[in-house]
Amino acid sequence: MSEFILEMRGIIKEFPGVKALDNVNLKVREGEIHALCGENGAGKSTLMKVLSGVYSYGTYDGEILFKGEVCKFKDIKQSEQLGIVIIHQELALIPYLSIAENIFLGNEQAKRGIINWNETVAKTKELLSKVGLDESPHTLVGTLGVGKQQLVEIAKALAKKVKLLILDEPTAALNEADSENLLNLLLELKKQGVSAIIISHKLNEVARVADSITILRDGKTIETLDMKKDHVTEDRIIKGMVGRDLTARYPKRESKIGEVIFEVKNWNVYHPFQHERKVIDDVHLYIRKGEIVGIAGLMGSGRTELAMSLFGRSYGKKISGQIFKNGVEIDVRNVSKAIEQGIAYVTEDRKGNGLILMEDIRKNMTLSRLNKIAKWFIVNENLEIIESEKFRNRLKIKTPSVFQKAEKLSGGNQQKIVLGKWMYAEPDILILDEPTRGIDIGAKYEIYTIMNQLAQEGKGILMISSELPELLGMCDRIYAMSEGRITGEVDRYKATQEGLMKLMTKTRVRG
Incomplete structure (x- = not known):
């Protein structure tokens, strides 16, 4: 046998x-x-x-x-x-x-x-x-x-x-x-x-x-x-x-960090159904131009809830606090307002919330800013093809054409479409929630390279990740979260996995 x-x-x-x-x-x-x-x-x-x-x-x-x-x-x-x-x-x-x-x-x-x-x-x-x-x-x-x-x-x-x-x-x-x-x-x-x-x-x-x-x-x-x-x-x-040696897991970037572009003050969010349960508790954070800022936290710490609430209040009830862009308070009461203010959110759930799987690359890629390819509510299909093809090439999406259905693509290529969709909206602030989850080492490197390019262009990036080495390799600063609160802030040169884990497991002292 x-x-x-x-x-x-x-x-x-x-x-x-x-x-x-x-x-x-x-x-x-x-x-x-x-x-x-x-x-x-x-x-x-x-x-x-x-x-x-x-x-x-x-x-x-x-x-x-x-x-x-x-x-x-x-x-x-x-x-x-x-x-x-x-x-x-x-x-x-x-x-x-x-x-x-x-x-x-x-x-x-x-x-x-x-x-x-x-x-x-x-x-x-x-x-x-x-x-x-x-x-x-x-x-x-x-x-x-x-x-x-x-x-x-x-x-x-x-x-x-x-x-x-x-x-x-x-x-x-x-x-x-x-x-x-x-x-x-x-x-x-x-x-x-x-x-x-x-x-x-x-x-x-x-x-x-x-x-x-x-x-x-x-x-x-x-x-x-x-x-x-x-x-x-x-x-x-x-x-x-x-097919080659990766001499470094994370591409090098010369940080060109400018003034504060995005700031959150006194941000509080309650659970959408359990209205007395506070999910995000008095969060303060800021991002500067050209800066990649990480959020580290265990599951249940409130990372995704924070990100979604900042993006047009798409999570939570009884939300309070202020959001500033370039020093001026902005209105992000819904997703449309958030997009207008130059905020984009790349969800951790690309299949459920990031893509329309039954649609092709072309439709998914331009979805975030249809007004760029439409006039009088009619989409210019030729322009749609040109624009989506441009991003397909820029992001090196492996597919025969932009008419390929999103569901037929690999996880890494699907993730590139989600990222490309929000890049097409020309945001100033990108919130990336687990941007490399479920994709291979080569595709991760390509996503990291795109992030670095966006930072070089002066965008502010907020990156959520469950992988501490990823945060340490990509971010300029890292906030730690536990029980819906920011429990610490660490510069990349002083951050360690052990130090972050201590902050991530820090519990509230209850009186």
Whole structure:
């Protein structure tokens, strides 16, 4: 019997105008955690969709062997019957159903069409115990945090008697503690004989749990590395991914910092539904021309709530305080007013709030300032194409044309569209909320370069990030937040991860 639970040989997958996979080969040993690394658009997710039957047999060339048998999956149900289960980056759970209902959806514990709820609940308890989730089977999934929802997805996979678990960016939306729990669970499942393929841009996590790594670049297999035998370093993985050495993770910038361009005073925000709960408490901050200012904080610290409330009060109730631009108080009572005042907000949720996925690049790119390409409420489509093409080239968005649908693009290219959309509005202040979440090291570098160019042009940038090295590498100053308050401000040359973490965990003294 073969030592490999999975072999994918010579896989070729084409879309109109794009060869997504070009003779890709992948081998996964029985009982190992195998990492799949590559830049956005390298073909990782496409390869896994081929494997799981999302792209059915006949729509690609090549051969799939699972446990030595040739597989010709027509749909995802056929792959799951063999124990191949994929958990996508966008979780496929129904928030209004319970944990038990979600786990056994499509796999109901039923006889003659009647669900045995006692059996369903009992098996759910058993599965939740295996993944270390202390929740009632009757809990609605929508009330759980993202970390717990990931565990529900894994429990759902275990219910299908998973033999090969595929996780696509499983920790992209998780905080450090939840990420750690998930990685520990993967190692525990490995001991129980479950093989896994993990797609991740977090190379430190890959190095921690993976036995082998296959690197893809431009739809081709570059190499497969054994983590124990090949002395694998992050730099070696990066070189394989991008085709060159990255001598520095963050591009150099000569800071040309001017006068204060943006200032927030006495800013208070209450929860939109729990009206007595103060989410942002008396925040003061400022940004100077040409300055990149960071906000560091743990999940729940109020970072995103602050950003959204500043951008046209798009979050919160009973908002009070003042916002000044170039020393003059401005009116940002709604999003339209904020845009008029030269403020832009790049959301952390590019798929949900940043893009219209069903529209093409052209429509998304010009959405923030339609008045630049329209007269008498009629869009000049030729001008729309010219303008969006200009930004496509400037941001190096990898796509055949501006008529490509946003949903068809990789995460890194989608993020560039969101950034380009707000650059098109010609703002003076850019609020960037997790601008590099879920994108690869090469695309991150390109985003950093764009940020530096905008700062050189005199823009003021407020950057929120969960990655402290990113803030230390990019920002001139960093504010720390905890419990909705600013707990400290540190210059980049004096900032350390340890110092920031102390400020981020600083709790309020209650009298």
